[in-house]
Amino acid sequence: MSERVLVKGNEALAEAAIRAGCRHFFGYPITPQTEVAAYMARKMPKIGGTYLQAESEVAAINMVYGAAAAGVRVMTSSSSPGISLKSEGISYLAGSDLPCLIINVQRGGPGLGGIQPSQADYWQATRAPGHGDLHVLVYAPNNVQEMVNLVFQAYDKAEEYRVPAMILADGLLGQMMEPVSFPEEGEIKQHDKSWAVTGHKNQRKHNIVNSLYLKADELEQTVIERFQRYAKIEAEETMVEEYLMEDAEYAIVAFGATSRIAKAAIQQLREQGLKVGLIRPITLWPFPKQAIIDACDKVKGFLTVEMSMGQMVDDVRLAVNGRKPVEFFGHTGGIVPTPAEIVEAVKEMGGAK
Amino acid sequence: MAIVYQKPKALSDDVLHYCPGCTHGVIHKLVAEVIDELGIEGKTVGIAPVGCSVFAYNYFNCDMVEAAHGRAPAVATGLKRSMPDNVIFTYQGDGDLAAIGTAETVHSATRGENITIIFVNNAIYGMTGGQMAPTTLPNQVTQTTPYGRDVATAGYPVHVCEMLSTLDGVAYAERVSVDSVPNIRKAKAAIKKAFQNQIDKKGFSIVEILSSCPTNWGLSPVDALQWLRDNMMPYYPLGVYKDKEAEK
Amino acid sequence: MAKMTVNEGICKGCGLCVSVCPKKIIVLAKGRLNAKGYSPAEVTDQSACIGCAMCGIMCPDSAITVEK
Known part of the structure; x- marks a missing residue:
């Protein structure tokens, strides 16, 4: 690890990707992720890498598809409306078993929405990042150091399982400055890339990168095999942080920037004698449902806090399966919930007020 | 006797x-x-489109990638x-x-991406059963222009080579035809130059x-080539x- | 002395080779079909073949080999 330096979240994502071996960045400008692209534009030419500003997000993600097919570490970053455009390519990446890293620094929607921080792409990231039966690995950091660490993690797991990975950040984290230390490049794990289309050099049969299977049974079998990989990811790669859950009577469930605010609210609640803890999913897909199931045995209820109209709350309710009350509190459109609002929302649960 | 003509090795x-x-074949x-002839099969990667030639990835022995509809030049950019x-x-x-890939085509061209594009213009959507293409001729009857392409409502055909030739990033653009043996020989020379x-x-x-496209033009293979000569070649000059x- | 051979199994009987043969010695077989149900191209007079390979060049299915 390098010495600690003060870095803005968006730039930390970019620098971490470079240190993780990414030499190819394809993007299209959109607020609030422009620092990622600008950083790449400054750095890539100096280290023999590619920064390419595409004609659209659609083109950018298909450039990612091409570079991923070549077996290199590649990245694109965008924000919500841009991710919608990339969803076509994300589906093809997933259907062709290609690893890559996609950053979504979320803003409010739908449509053009706004440019303030948001978590309203939870459904998109975890339910339908593209058409068809597919998942992408989704990581949700809540501080700048974790943004750095999860870039390395995302590349490593994307390559290990041959799936696209996404870091779901938001404008708040993207603009946040915190001290971080970067892992060194030597710490990168190498994965098998014998599937890559690098030219067969007259030494092997040709490789084909493809997602087309016109025979129904072949397509079903391919998808079933992919879902067996997904099952392994769910079993082995789920990440979650539990904070003050040992004695908690209520659990707040929050991810990303909102989880930081939730922690501040929990401090205030505990000072007032209410035992509240936090379950923070770090992977959104796979969702850490076991942590929720385990908590059902000890808490009286769950409060999900999100910067949306309530999306992750669906996954919490699925895990709780009716055994305990699950409430939602949030703001959308770019309004950030305050600790005081969260304190009030917890107190309202189960007549605790 | 020696073999003077046979199936090329790079075809599976x-x-x-x-x-x-x-004439896709x-x-x-x-x-x-x-x-x-260039001895490049071992270092070549081809990109198949969506359309009739979607299975091109099975037909070429070099490494192949299947692209989303229209995105092949973007995929090629990432690979290159x-x-x-x-x-x-x-x-x-x-x-x-x-049509769907116009942006990817124009922008890979204007960036001067060092790639080779083989563009097959048969004035119709073949795989989906013969609908109007961006290159369908004025008054040409297709499934979706049953009264002939009316340029007042369906617009005019796109002249791809003419359009791309205005871009500084393009090194080489040529239109050829495979309607006859002499033209096939010229087409091969153009393809070789492009590689x-x-x-x-x-x-x-x-x-x-x-x-x-004999099937969707509703003509025999031989008559289809005559139709190509009579109708496409005047509209799309070779x-x-x-x-x-050559400009230097 | 030249020879044109059709790989009948992959011939689709499109007739393009027939249309370009300068010696008019290629026809589509009458009264028989290949496994795919097409009437394959066949040579009527092999001794008249000049090995120009125009049939092969025109064949979309790479079904023709020409020797000379």
Whole structure:
């Protein structure tokens, strides 16, 4: 690890990707992720890498598809409306078993929405990042150091399982400055890339990168095999942080920037004698449902806090399966919930007020 | 006796799925012959489109990638930027290249991406059963222009080579035809030049190839080639539209 | 002395080779079909073949080999 330096979240994502071996960045400008692209534009030419500003997000993600097919570490970053455009390519990446890293620094929607921080792409990231039966690995950091660490993690797991990975950040984290230390490049794990289309050099049969299977049974079998990989990811790669859950009577469930605010609210609640803890999913897909199931045995209820109209709350309710009350509190459109609002929302649960 | 003509090595033994007399097969063969003659099969990566030639990835023996509809030039960009010493070509039809993929085509061209594009223009959407293409001729009857393409409502055909030749990033753009043996020979020379340009790092090269679609034109294979000569060649004149080398 | 051979199994009987043969010695077989149900191209007079390969060049299915 390098010495600690003060870095803005968006730039930390970019620098971490470079240190993780990414030499190819394809993007299209959109607020609030422009620092990622600008950083790449400054750095890539100096280290023999590619920064390419595409004609659209659609083109950018298909450039990612091409570079991923070549077996290199590649990245694109965008924000919500841009991710919608990339969803076509994300589906093809997933259907062709290609690893890559996609950053979504979320803003409010739908449509053009706004440019303030948001978590309203939870459904998109975890339910339908593209058409068809597919998942992408989704990581949700809540501080700048974790943004750095999860870039390395995302590349490593994307390559290990041959799936696209996404870091779901938001404008708040993207603009946040915190001290971080970067892992060194030597710490990168190498994965098998014998599937890559690098030219067969007259030494092997040709490789084909493809997602087309016109025979129904072949397509079903391919998808079933992919879902067996997904099952392994769910079993082995789920990440979650539990904070003050040992004695908690209520659990707040929050991810990303909102989880930081939730922690501040929990401090205030505990000072007032209410035992509240936090379950923070770090992977959104796979969702850490076991942590929720385990908590059902000890808490009286769950409060999900999100910067949306309530999306992750669906996954919490699925895990709780009716055994305990699950409430939602949030703001959308770019309004950030305050600790005081969260304190009030917890107190309202189960007549605790 | 020595063999003077046979199937090129860069073509696989898979039986082509194309309709009888479809000249996609001729164009596949020309590309494969060029790959053989340049000795580049081991470092070539081809990109198949969406359309009739979607299964091109099974037919070429080099490494292959299947792209989303229209995105082949973007995929080619990603591949080429990752592996500048490999040879990257796209094989695209008119709907793929000149309708849904227009942006990818124009911008890979204007960036001067050092790639080779094989563009098959048969003035119709073949795979989906004969709908209007961006290159469908005025008054041409298709499934979706049952009264003939009315330019007042359906607009005019896109002249791809003419359009791309206005861009500084394009090194080479030529329109050829595979309607006859002499024209097939010229088409092969153009394809070879488009690959050689890439090897010589000269930049974006496109060969537009007028091709037939007997099934959806409703003609016999021989009559389809006559229709191509009588109708397409006057509207889409053959020739070199841009050659940076020759301009010097 | 030249020879043109059709790989009948992959011939689709499109007739393009027939249309370009300068010696008019290629026909589509009458009264028989290949496994795919097409009437394959066949040579009527092999001794008249000049090995120009125009049939092969025109064949979309790479079904023709020409020797000379």
